[in-house]
Amino acid sequence: MASMTRTAPTVGFDLDMTLIDSRPGIHACYTELSARTGTYVDADLAVTRLGPPLEEEIAHWFPADQVAATADLYRSLYPATAIAPTLALPGAREAVAAVRAAGGRALVVTAKYEPNAKLHLEHLGIEPDEVIGNLWAEQKAVALREHGASVYVGDHLGDIRGARAAGAHSVAVATGPYGAQELRAAGADTVLADLTEFPAWLAAYRQAPGGPAGTADAADAARA
Numbered sequence: 001m002a003s004m005t006r007t008a009p010t011v012g013f014d015l016d017m018t019l020i021d022s023r024p025g026i027h028a029c030y031t032e033l034s035a036r037t038g039t040y041v042d043a044d045l046a047v048t049r050l051g052p053p054l055e056e057e058i059a060h061w062f063p064a065d066q067v068a069a070t071a072d073l074y075r076s077l078y079p080a081t082a083i084a085p086t087l088a089l090p091g092a093r094e095a096v097a098a099v100r101a102a103g104g105r106a107l108v109v110t111a112k113y114e115p116n117a118k119l120h121l122e123h124l125g126i127e128p129d130e131v132i133g134n135l136w137a138e139q140k141a142v143a144l145r146e147h148g149a150s151v152y153v154g155d156h157l158g159d160i161r162g163a164r165a166a167g168a169h170s171v172a173v174a175t176g177p178y179g180a181q182e183l184r185a186a187g188a189d190t191v192l193a194d195l196t197e198f199p200a201w202l203a204a205y206r207q208a209p210g211g212p213a214g215t216a217d218a219a220d221a222a223r224a
Contacts, residue, residue: 006206008103012144012168014154015110015117016050017176019092019126019195023047025082032081033074037062048177051156053111053136078116088124089175091195095153096128098199102206105129109143109152109162111136141165151205153198157186171201 016022030043041061049057054071062070099106106128110117114133121131132143140162144152152163155176163170164187172188173195174180180191192201 008105009099009151009202009206010105010107010147010149011099011202012107012109012140012147012149012152012163013096013128014152014156014159015108015112015120017089017155018153018159018173019089019096019108020086020120020124021089021175022050022082022086022120024085024087025078026050028085029074029078029082032077033070036073036077037070051111051136051158051176053134054113075113075116078113079119082116083119083123086120086124088126089195091198092124093126095195095198095202096126098202100127100129102202105147107132107143107147107149109135109140109149111158135162137161138165141168144168153195157182160186160188163189169205171198173198 013019027043027047030041030046034041039061046057054074055067058067058070058074096106108117108121108128108131110133112133114131117133118131121128130147135143137158138161144162144166149166149168151171152159152166152168153171153173154160155173155178157178160170160172160183169190170188171190171192172183173192174183175194183191190201192198
């Protein structure tokens with residue numbers, strides 16, 4: 001029996017280490033922050049912990065009563081230091097374009113400060129329909145539900161939690177701090193090596209019979 005094609009999906013994407021490799025830019029920003037404040041920040045270590053809100057990282061290096069002001073300073077330094085060095089990850093533009101080519105809507109839902117997230121996307125020529133910032137883990141479900149997203153793509157365990165809280169299909173890419181096995185163990189519905197695999201997965205997902213439960217086999221077939 002022929003499968004029925006799903007209606008055009010709304011797909012959410014995380015930003016850091018999902019669509020973009022922001023490690024060079026964030027490293028530069030922390031280096032500048034250290035120079036401005038006189039407080040040492042191990043930028044090499046900080047860029048291995050991307051995902052959670054900025055204030056969590058700042059709290060490792062600054063007293064609690066300085067965290068908010070230091071985070072504001074970091075965000076003000078970010079446009080001049082972090083945008084230019086940041087790269088699009090392989091397949092990022094094509095993944096967003098695949099959603100729109102299918103007649104769907106592509107969202108970016110990220111913990112990053114929203115104006116800086118938009119600067120990254122504009123600089124790299126990645127064109128989602130909406131950008132929603134300042135949301136982490138389960139908080140992302142608020143935006144995903146509001147926009148009717150049926151799929152959320154991310155690299156972090158917090159992204160998986162956000163997708164599940166929204167009732168969305170969790171697609172995890174192994175381009176961030178976690179490997180494929182860890183992402184599966186955390187409950188990702190689908191795990192891809194990177195976003196170059198996403199357009200074929202999306203096509204299979206839209207054709208898969210029986211809803212999301214049938215998607216894994218269809219996606220494996222698409223990659224064969």
